[in-house]
Structures are given as structure tokens and as C-alpha cells.
Amino acid sequence: MRKVREFSPNVLGPLALALLVVLFYWKVIFGHSIFVFVDASRFFYPLWKWGGEALKQGWIPLWNPDAQFGTPYFADPQMAYAYPPVPIFYLLFPPLAAFAALTILHHFWALLGFWVFARHQGFSARASFLGSFVFGFSLHVVCSSWTPVALMTISWIPWIFFTVEKVCRGEKSGFLFLSIAWAMQLAAGYPVLTYLTTLAVGMHLLWRITTNPPQPPFFKVGSNRNRNKPPLKKGGWGGFSHVVLLEKVFAAGFIAIFYNLVWGLSFAELFKLSNYENGASRFQDLGWLDFATLLSPFDQGHPLMSGYHGPHYWVSTYFVGLPTLCLLIWGALRLAYRKTPWGLLPLLLVLSLGVLGLSTLLRSFFPGYSLVIHSGYWLALVIFWMAWMSMEPLRDFTVKNPDAKNTLLWAGIVVGVFFASFLTSYFTHAPMPFAAFIGSLALAVLASAVRHPGLRWGALALAVVFSLGSAASSLNILLDRSYYEIPPSTLALLTKPGRIFFTPPLLQEAVILQGDTMEQAYEAAKEKMYPNWPLAFGREEAPMYNTLQLKNSFEWTFNAFRYSLGHSREVLDYLGIRYVFGRNEFEDFTKVNSGGTLVEITENTTPMPRWFSVKKAVPEGPALDADFARAARNHMDYSEACFVEDASLQGRYERRSVKSQGSSPNQLRITAEGKGKALIVSSETVYPGWRADVNGKDRAVETVNHSFRGVVLNDGETQATFTFEPLSFRLGLFCALVVCGLWVFMVLQGTWNPREING
Numbered sequence: 001m002r003k004v005r006e007f008s009p010n011v012l013g014p015l016a017l018a019l020l021v022v023l024f025y026w027k028v029i030f031g032h033s034i035f036v037f038v039d040a041s042r043f044f045y046p047l048w049k050w051g052g053e054a055l056k057q058g059w060i061p062l063w064n065p066d067a068q069f070g071t072p073y074f075a076d077p078q079m080a081y082a083y084p085p086v087p088i089f090y091l092l093f094p095p096l097a098a099f100a101a102l103t104i105l106h107h108f109w110a111l112l113g114f115w116v117f118a119r120h121q122g123f124s125a126r127a128s129f130l131g132s133f134v135f136g137f138s139l140h141v142v143c144s145s146w147t148p149v150a151l152m153t154i155s156w157i158p159w160i161f162f163t164v165e166k167v168c169r170g171e172k173s174g175f176l177f178l179s180i181a182w183a184m185q186l187a188a189g190y191p192v193l194t195y196l197t198t199l200a201v202g203m204h205l206l207w208r209i210t211t212n213p214p215q216p217p218f219f220k221v222g223s224n225r226n227r228n229k230p231p232l233k234k235g236g237w238g239g240f241s242h243v244v245l246l247e248k249v250f251a252a253g254f255i256a257i258f259y260n261l262v263w264g265l266s267f268a269e270l271f272k273l274s275n276y277e278n279g280a281s282r283f284q285d286l287g288w289l290d291f292a293t294l295l296s297p298f299d300q301g302h303p304l305m306s307g308y309h310g311p312h313y314w315v316s317t318y319f320v321g322l323p324t325l326c327l328l329i330w331g332a333l334r335l336a337y338r339k340t341p342w343g344l345l346p347l348l349l350v351l352s353l354g355v356l357g358l359s360t361l362l363r364s365f366f367p368g369y370s371l372v373i374h375s376g377y378w379l380a381l382v383i384f385w386m387a388w389m390s391m392e393p394l395r396d397f398t399v400k401n402p403d404a405k406n407t408l409l410w411a412g413i414v415v416g417v418f419f420a421s422f423l424t425s426y427f428t429h430a431p432m433p434f435a436a437f438i439g440s441l442a443l444a445v446l447a448s449a450v451r452h453p454g455l456r457w458g459a460l461a462l463a464v465v466f467s468l469g470s471a472a473s474s475l476n477i478l479l480d481r482s483y484y485e486i487p488p489s490t491l492a493l494l495t496k497p498g499r500i501f502f503t504p505p506l507l508q509e510a511v512i513l514q515g516d517t518m519e520q521a522y523e524a525a526k527e528k529m530y531p532n533w534p535l536a537f538g539r540e541e542a543p544m545y546n547t548l549q550l551k552n553s554f555e556w557t558f559n560a561f562r563y564s565l566g567h568s569r570e571v572l573d574y575l576g577i578r579y580v581f582g583r584n585e586f587e588d589f590t591k592v593n594s595g596g597t598l599v600e601i602t603e604n605t606t607p608m609p610r611w612f613s614v615k616k617a618v619p620e621g622p623a624l625d626a627d628f629a630r631a632a633r634n635h636m637d638y639s640e641a642c643f644v645e646d647a648s649l650q651g652r653y654e655r656r657s658v659k660s661q662g663s664s665p666n667q668l669r670i671t672a673e674g675k676g677k678a679l680i681v682s683s684e685t686v687y688p689g690w691r692a693d694v695n696g697k698d699r700a701v702e703t704v705n706h707s708f709r710g711v712v713l714n715d716g717e718t719q720a721t722f723t724f725e726p727l728s729f730r731l732g733l734f735c736a737l738v739v740c741g742l743w744v745f746m747v748l749q750g751t752w753n754p755r756e757i758n759g
Contacts, residue, residue: 017111033478038146046536052090063724066540068553070685075266080189082263106155111136113158127391135387142472143314149189156185182256207341262736265728285354285375294318295421299428315376321468331393352378398453410448436470498578499540506582552707563632574638613656616641645703653679666724681710689726
């Protein structure tokens with residue numbers, strides 16, 4: 001019976017957290033609902049579905065030929081294909097099931113990670129449960145489901161700190177677990193959050209080293225193994241020096257980076273060829289109104305309110321529940337923070353509030369900080385710290401028979417915080433649900449009067465659930481699964497193959513969803529086939545919705561149409577664009593749909609195939625814009641002539657009949673029947689890693705029209721195979737396999753001992 005009593009809190013806690021997640025997502029798990037809000041439907045669902053279908057055909061999707069004339073897929077960190085759960089889930093399950101499971105399970109992983117971290121820190125089961133709830137159901141974490149890679153990355157934060165603490169205490173498995181946790185967080189798809197987590201770990205270690213407090217007593221949880229934890233000694237944790245400690249942490253970080261070279265090397269290649277620097281120059285920092293969400297969660301608006309257009313909620317809310325804020329203030333006034341790094345919370349708050357200017361200074365002097373284009377990225381760590389610190393005052397708060405002075409102090413804090421929240425909500429016209437506000441206030445006040453520790457904790461926990469839980473549930477925004485399952489009626493009108501193009505005005509509309517209700521707004525976006533939606537239904541698109549796009553493709557998409565109507569018409573043919581969404585001035589286009597529909601669709605009846613041959617090649621100039629102007633001035637016919645990067649290729653060529661066959665994401669075969677020397681050109685992006693094979697021999701892949709692939713075939717050569725085999729991926733894959741081998745070796749050597757996990 002003794003073992004059952006000791007073990008049960010460590011089992012019941014995770015079970016209770018799992019039950020909370022099930023209750024929170026019951027409409028998804030047991031009903032017919034699914035995640036749709038913001039980037040969940042506009043970006044991740046269609047792109048992940050495309051990658052999953054390629055994977056089920058036996059291909060690692062290194063390249064996506066259907067988006068923006070071809071673009072790297074695996075190299076984009078937001079595809080998260082080096083993160084095992086994403087490819088595994090999409091390989092084993094249907095797209096919708098995989099999509100839902102990734103969100104729900106990572107939400108639970110965040111809660112479980114905080115529970116394990118808190119128990120390992122010596123907090124009681126009650127404190128650990130409350131801290132896990134505050135972290136996992138904070139509005140920031142809940143809203144991260146709208147950007148699934150953010151949720152996946154955030155879910156590893158408590159695991160990182162858990163494993164760092166294991167290393168600090170000299171536990172044998174700490175190094176292995178830390179390297180794996182860090183590697184998985186970096187692979188999860190939002191590297192900037194991993195970067196900030198690493199900075200926070202550095203701050204935490206610096207705090208520990210400089211303060212070097214005495215080892216706090218460990219609660220007797222789990223089993224007798226916790227009674228003999230190594231005490232803190234002068235110079236370090238677990239009996240070894242600070243230098244050795246830092247060496248272990250740095251080594252674990254190096255292993256994590258080495259594993260992620262599988263996508264990181266390819267990403268470095270993509271990054272320097274992308275337009276990311278244009279987006280990175282537009283910094284977005286949180287201000288005082290965002291900080292007011294600490295008291296009033298909806299002071300910046302609620303996504304379901306009429307006319308709401310922003311901001312992106314997952315980087316603009318501090319709300320952790322009003323009773324949690326009361327508890328943090330109580331702990332500060334009572335000087336209850338003895339083992340948590342409380343001094344770092346003000347620093348994290350300052351970093352998250354870009355209005356204070358510290359982030360601008362860091363971007364100028366700190367390596368890599370220029371990639372932190374939104375100070376709100378710090379919010380996940382701010383929330384983690386507040387949840388961490390909220391647990392420590394509980395030991396003081398839940399004492400038996402509290403004295404009158406402390407009771408009055410708590411009641412005063414509660415009244416002050418709730419009144420401040422009421423005023424903030426009143427002036428910003430963003431009230432919280434009345435029943436939840438009053439219920440939480442009543443329970444928080446009641447907690448100060450209850451004499452029994454368990455009932456006192458129960459009243460406080462319920463107050464947090466009323467305050468935080470009601471706000472969080474209102475942001476769990478779902479639609480019926482039919483939204484994804486039933487194709488848009490527009491798709492039935494697109495009966496011929498070819499790329500889809502969206503006019504610039506329509507692209508501007510796509511940024512902001514519009515409609516009288518959320519359902520209408522999202523249904524309209526679906527019917528208009530906004531960028532990325534075509535990929536979910538097997539169609540090719542020219543513009544795509546992504547923060548990371550190739551410069552050359554981007555310029556062709558937006559700059560080629562600025563010179564003349566005639567040049568624009570030639571470009572549409574050359575790029576193989578069959579359907580144009582949005583109003584245009586091309587009189588020879590055929591209207592596909594009748595008036596009164598959501599968007600005007602017209603058909604180009606003369607698009608060129610992706611691969612064809614030309615009669616003439618002329619040397620390209622130093623700039624694409626200048627060649628566009630030259631082409632427009634000379635009425636250049638892209639079906640007859642092209643620009644070539646290699647000036648030695650200029651001249652006349654014979655025409656061939658070109659057909660492409662056996663197409664797959666990473667490979668393409670063409671046949672070109674005919675005689676004489678031919679220049680075969682395409683509207684498919686040229687990119688490092690593409691190689692051509694002609695009659696079993698390597699042949700140079702030529703750059704045509706500044707941005708696209710071509711190949712020269714001599715007389716008698718009629719076939720060519722193009723394969724995307726980037727050296728960066730092969731080298732990165734080798735590095736990842738080496739790291740996996742190292743992890744297996746460490747496990748076999750007994751480095752991993754599951755009995756060391758406290759919870």
C-alpha cells in the first residue's frame with residue numbers, strides 16, 4: 001500500500017491533465033470539428049497534406065513542383081520534415097487525422113512536460129498540477145494551435161528546462177535527454193523560438209551560477225531514489241564544476257544542432273536565395289496595450305468579434321488567469337521565491353515588450369537576434385516563467401489555519417487585481433464573460449477564508465479554471481470537418497491542367513479574411529481558392545502564401561506584369577498559367593464563371609507546357625527588371641526565344657517536340673523528338689541540387705530567363721532526366737544519422753535510466 005500511495009500522484013496528475021485535454025478538444029476527438037483558424041487552414045493544412053501525399057508515394061518531399069514554379073519543401077523549417085512526428089503521422093494516418101493529432105498531442109506534451117519538470121523540481125502534486133494548467137491553458141499556448149509549428153516548438157520548453165536541471169544535478173541521463181529534447185525542439189518548425197529558449201537557458205544557468213543557493217530539500221515523491229539527490233556544492237551542481245556543467249550543456253546543444261543539419265544545411269541554401277530579408281526588415285513589437293492583456297485578455301479584440309482583423313493572437317496575449325496573477329503578487333509580497341529564478345521574469349517581460357526598446361539594441365549587437373522580428377516571440381518563455389513561479393507561493397498559501405493578516409493580504413490582492421481588470425476591460429470595451437469573472441472572483445475570495453489546506457487549494461484551482469479556462473475555451477476556434485473534406489465548388493470549374501494565378505488585388509484581399517461570420521469568411525476564402533488551397537486539391541499555383549519564398553520566383557510572380565499588357569500576356573503563356581483569379585484586362589481570355597460569384601475566373605487558352613524548345617537564345621543582362629523592359633520593348637515571344645545566363649549558348653537552335661513523363665516531386669523525365677541541336681527550356685525553377693542526366697552522362701543544368709531550368713541536347717540525344725539531389729541534404733542526412741547512432745550508443749551504454757524521471 002505504501003508504494004501505491006507514493007506512486008499514485010505521479011500517475012493521477014498526467015491522467016488528469018490528459019482528461020483536461022480531451023475535454024478541451026472533445027469536439028475534435030469525438031465530434032466532427034477541426035482546426036481552421038488563421039495559418040492552420042491557410043498554410044499548414046494544404047502544404048502538410050501535399051507533403052503527406054508525396055510521402056505515401058514513397059518520396060521524401062525535398063522539392064514541391066506545384067507551388068510557385070517549384071520551390072524547396074524539406075528545407076523550409078515550417079514543413080518540419082526532420083521532426084519525426086510530422087512524417088510519421090502523415091504516413092500512417094489520413095491528412096485530417098494527422099493534422100488534428102499533431103495539435104492535440106503536442107498540447108498534452110506541453111502539459112506533461114511541465115508536470116514532469118515541476119515534480120523533478122520538488123513541487124507537490126497540487127502545485128505541479130496548477131502550474132501545468134496555467135502554462136498549458138494560457139491564452140498564448142492555446143492560440144498557438146493556429147500556427148501548429150509554434151505549438152510544437154513551445155511544447156518542448158518545459159522538457160528543455162527539465163533536462164537542463166537533470167544535467168545540473170549530475171544525473172546520468174541528463175546529457176542524453178537534453179540533446180534529444182533540444183534537437184526535437186529545433187526540428188519542430190519554429191527555430192526562432194528555439195533560439196530564444198536557448199537564450200533563456202543561458203540566463204537561467206547564469207542566475208544559478210551567480211546566486212548558487214543552497215540545495216532545496218526534495219519532497220519525497222515517486223520512490224526512495226529522491227532522498228539521495230547530490231547536494232549543491234561550491235562551484236557547481238551535483239559535485240562538478242560550473243565549467244564542466246557548461247561544457248555538458250554546450251555539448252548537448254552542439255549535438256542538437258548537428259542532428260538538425262539534415263534540414264539546416266538546405267535551409268541555409270534556401271535562406272540566401274529567398275526574400276526572407278524583406279519580411280525580416282518589418283519588425284513588429286508588442287506595446288502597452290498588448291501588455292494590458294495580462295489583466296484583460298480581449299483588450300486587443302476577440303477573433304470572433306465582428307470586424308476583427310488582427311493582431312495574430314498567439315503573439316499578443318499575456319493572460320494566465322487573474323487568480324494566477326494574484327498568486328504571483330502574493331509570492332512577491334511574502335518573499336516566497338526561494339528556489340525559482342524570480343529575477344529573470346522582469347527581464348523576460350522587458351524583452352517581450354518591444355516598446356521599451358531593448359530588442360532594438362539587441363538586434364544591433366547580439367548575433368542572430370535580427371531574426372527575432374517580433375518581441376512577442378518571448379511570450380512563451382514569459383508564460384513558462386509565470387507558471388513556474390506561481391507554484392512556489394502555494395506552499396505558503398495552503399498552510400493550515402492561516403492567520404488573519406495573511407487572509408486580509410490575500411483578499412486585498414484579489415480585490416485589487418480584479419478591480420484593475422474590470423477597469424481595463426471597461427475602458428478598452430473588452431469585458432470578460434460576466435459569469436466567469438464573478439465566479440472566479442468569488443472562489444478567489446473564498447480561498448482566503450477556507451481553513452483546510454486541501455479545500456483552500458481546491459478553491460484557488462477552481463478560480464483559475466473559471467478565469468483562464470473560460471477565456472481559453474472561447475479561443476478554441478473550430479469548424480466542421482467538411483470544410484476540408486468537401487472540395488470547393490470552384491474546383492469543378494477548373495477542368496484543364498495548368499497553373500492558377502491570383503491577381504495582386506486578390507492577393508491583398510487574401511491577407512484579411514472577410515465575412516459577416518467566421519464561417520462565411522472561411523468559406524469565401526475556400527471558394528476563392530486563396531494561395532496554398534490549390535495544393536490541397538492537386539492543383540498547381542503560381543503565387544503561394546509563405547514568409548519564405550525564392551527571390552527569383554517572387555520577382556517573376558509580381559514584377560513581370562509591370563511593363564505592358566502585351567508583355568504580361570506573353571509571360572502568362574510562358575509560365576503555363578491556365579486560370580487567372582481576379583479581374584484582368586485580357587480580352588482574349590474566356591470567362592469560366594458567371595457574374596455574381598465570389599471571384600471572377602478567366603481561362604487562358606494558350607498556356608505553354610512546362611517544358612518546350614526554343615529557336616533562339618540571347619544573353620541575359622545583369623538584372624531581371626532590365627531584361628523584362630527589353631523583352632517588352634522588343635515584343636519578345638517567350639515561346640520562341642529565351643535569355644541564357646551562359647553567353648556561349650546564344651544563337652539559333654532546332655525545334656523539338658517535347659513531352660514530360662514520370663514526374664515526381666524530386667525527379668522529372670523529358671523526351672524531345674527531333675533532329676539537330678536543341679535548347680530545351682522550362683518554367684520550372686532553377687536551384688542548386690538539380691542535376692541532369694542525358695544518355696547516362698551528367699549534363700549541365702542551364703539557367704534560362706534568369707530563374708528557370710534548361711538543358712542543351714545535341715543531335716541524336718532525345719531524353720533527359722532531371723533529379724533533385726542537393727549535396728546539402730545528403731550531407732545533413734549523414735550528420736543526422738550519426739547523431740541517431742550516438743543516441744543509440746548512449747542508451748546501450750546505460751546512459752539512459754528511466755527510473756531517474758521524477759514523475
